[in-house]
Amino acid sequence: MFDLGTHGGFIVAAYAFTALILGGLVANALRDRAAQTRALKRFGEERR
Numbered sequence: 566m567f568d569l570g571t572h573g574g575f576i577v578a579a580y581a582f583t584a585l586i587l588g589g590l591v592a593n594a595l596r597d598r599a600a601q602t603r604a605l606k607r608f609g610e611e612r613r
Contacts, residue, residue, distance in 0.1 A: 569576050
């Protein structure tokens with residue numbers, strides 16, 4: 566497909582690691598958003 570030379574393994578591993586980290590950050594942000602939404606709903610119900 567592409568000729569990455571002698572450092573091809575390192576390049577592919579670096580991209581894979583970066584994708585893994587970015588995926589984890591996105592998942593964490595989505596999880597935190599859901600938790601914050603639940604907390605705001607509870608806060609709104611308590612204030613009534």
